Amino acid sequence: MDWIGRLNTLKLTAIPVTIGWILIATATNYPMILVGRILTGVAGAFGTSPAIVYLTEIARADMRGSLISCAPAYASLGMVLAYLKGWFMDWRTIAWVCNIYTVVPCVLMFFIPESPAWYISKGKIDQARKSLEWIHKYQPQPANKTQTMAELHLGVLIRDHEKKQEELRNSKYTGLTMKLKEFTKPTAIKPLIMLFLLFFIQQFSGIYITLFYAIDFFKQMGNNMNPYLASIFLGTVRFCMSMVNTYLLKRFKRRPLVMCSCVGMAICMLVSGLFTKWTIEGTTSFTWVPVVCLIFYVITSMIGLLPIPWTMTAELFPLEIRGVAQSISYAIANILMFLAVQSYPSLANLLGGVVHAQWFFAVICLIGLVYVFVSMPETHGMKLNVIVEYFVHNTFYITRRKTDKQKEPVKSPDRKPIVKNSRVTKDDVDKSSNGQNKNLIENV
Secondary structure: OOOOOOHHHHHHHHHHHHHHHHHHHHHOOHHHHHHHHHHHHHHHHHHHHHHHHHHOOOOOOOHHHHHHOOHHHHHHHHHHHHHHHHHHOOOHHHHHHHHHHHHHHHHHHHHOOOHHHHHHHHOOOOHHHHHHHHOOOOOOOOOOOOOOOHHHHHHHHHHHHHHHHHHHHHHOHHHHHHOOOOOOOHHHHHHHHHHHHHHHHHHHHOOOHHHHOOOHHHOOOOOOHHHHHHHHHHHHHHHHHHEEEHHHHHOOOHHHHHHHHHHHHHHHHHHHHHHHHHHHHHHOOOOHHHHHHHHHHHHHHHOOOHHHHHHHHOOOOHHHHHHHHHHEEEEEEEEHHHHHHHHHHHHHHHHHHHHHHHHHHHHHHHHHHHHHHOOOOOOOOOOHHHHHHHHHHHOOOOHOOOOOHOOOOEOOOOOOEEEOOOOOHHHHHHOOOOOOOOOOOOOO
């Protein structure tokens, strides 16, 4: 994606996806289905990374989390639709329908511009200007400025790019060697390690295990509820909460959301494990409690621990390696997901059954709570260059030192604190006519 662009990479992934679904729909033997599934899976993995990077680079700081969280929201919707279609549609028909999900977005992508940050990195200033004009077309404009928001944003991107080019000219490294050198810097190593640990906690806290093994979970819990109906309901709850999460990520900070998520998930798994044990032993009539706990477990996971690590994969890295680093992070996350899901049956047997597996998930959630409190940085409403600068000076959040761009709000002459808010509102547009439009351009 760093070579041909974010959108062009997305368009290319449509080719193997389309071929894969056609192979599945027209399959006459098992190998055709297997090859088709491999093509769709690989293309899906390749397509997610450029989509997240693209959204990260075009979104305002206050909207970035909400927009990126749409990815897991649509993934949740896809799961629900797959469950529902499986009830009343033939699998070949489903494969043909899935092709529509690929072709329509691919056609629409021809009507939106490439990332301006990518254009700047390639020295295409005019294309970057046109892209920014399209992006900021309906954004509030500074009334007392001779420059538009697009021009202000373009100036920021050019300055950052020229600063990086100056570093390249003064460096003895060039080309691929220089890019590899970037991965030895704290701005690459620290985010990669942090994301690895976050995704490890995410995967082994049972989030995706409970979704992939939903039917088995409900059967092993010993309740009388239809496990297939329960799994559909679980997917629907996840989708609804993912839509709620788009608001939460815009309104609240990341760290409190993830910590609340870890606490809620731990409580749900502890209680569910306890009542599952009593249900299996036949000492309780409240067999519905584990089901309710599992539903609330999904709800609390969608508050923070499930979506936020995915949203951070493109936020944390500098532009020069953002595409590659995000892809590496995404690959690590999927490898950990594969290991967690595939190892669950063996893990459950090793721990002594579904009861102890749930308690294991609860312990991982509590470990995640401690790790997030100690290490995870706050990225809500922060500009990308400020996030990158954080890793130059800090490793642990609780021992962080603030740079000039991260100082606490100063006090105005009347002793009242000036609270900086990354959200651009109608008041900002009104104030711009009086020369008070700093908040308006805060996100450029």
